[in-house]
Amino acid sequence: MDRRPLRPAAKAAAARRLIRAAGERLTAPRAAVLAVLLEARSALTHHEIEATLATTFPVDRVTVYRVLDWLVALGLAHRIPGEDRSWRFGASRAPAHGPHAHFTCTRCGTTVCLEDVAVPPAVKLPRGFRPQKVELTVQGLCAACR
Amino acid sequence: MDRRPLRPAAKAAAARRLIRAAGERLTAPRAAVLAVLLEARSALTHHEIEATLATTFPVDRVTVYRVLDWLVALGLAHRIPGEDRSWRFGASRAPAHGPHAHFTCTRCGTTVCLEDVAVPPAVKLPRGFRPQKVELTVQGLCAACR
């Protein structure tokens, strides 16, 4: 949030660096998709990612899906289930991120990650249930839609 | 959670009463769907609802969807977006329920509503954003899947 927007080229370099650092195979689609995520100020749907790439470096629909899954598995991105039954993806700030919070605009669907959120309190679960991940979702209107 | 299971018949009567009380048209499918939700100890997918009804009172797929939407609009049920890209529905305990918490099992997908959860702390949003609803989702393993 509120990070200063670097030039796309810088993001592209960062994307390549991240993939290399992960010891994974560096391919053009992977770098391109990750760069898009790094540049975005909000979580993007698969469709938005594909549309963004279309102008600069067209990547097959299916490949985008696969790259996204791969990024999620690698921990470089995370996937947010939306109200509209489609995934949204955002670059992970921290390598391993704990409790996570998101804001979704009920009007335009824009989803952003809230970085500075107090860790939600320990939740009381039914007997025998084991918590693994806690997610806080806030719905409302974004600044543009008000 | 942990409410004692009444007999199906009792739930069916309760369902009819709720629909009547809402001043809405009472039909067999509506009562049947609502009864299923009232009986369930967890939030159900459309598929589970349909399957449950199949043995006792088969209802058309589309009708189930429409009844569910109608119940949600009426406030008698609420809809939870799942990790598997399908809605889950649960009967609303309180007429108008504020902050809501859910637990989803990452293994079997079972989703339950957590009733007694401390209201999440006020979340700090970006400038100009207006919150409307807060949802807390806990993922982990349910007692059966551990």
Added chain:
DNA sequence: GAGCCCGGCGCAACCGGATTGCATCTGCGC
């Protein structure tokens, strides 16, 4: 209790996001 009418129901077709199968291509270790 019978008739009427509006809204709910069932059927079938459809939509779009996501997934799978498979042949081809390519990053990168040697």
Added chain:
DNA sequence: GCGCAGATGCAATCCGGTTGCGCCGGGCTC
């Protein structure tokens, strides 16, 4: 430069959800 495991692209497919439309029946009227 070579080779191969793994990534890409294309087409077909799946599946949860939605829409259009004609028929049916809940509940109000008389």
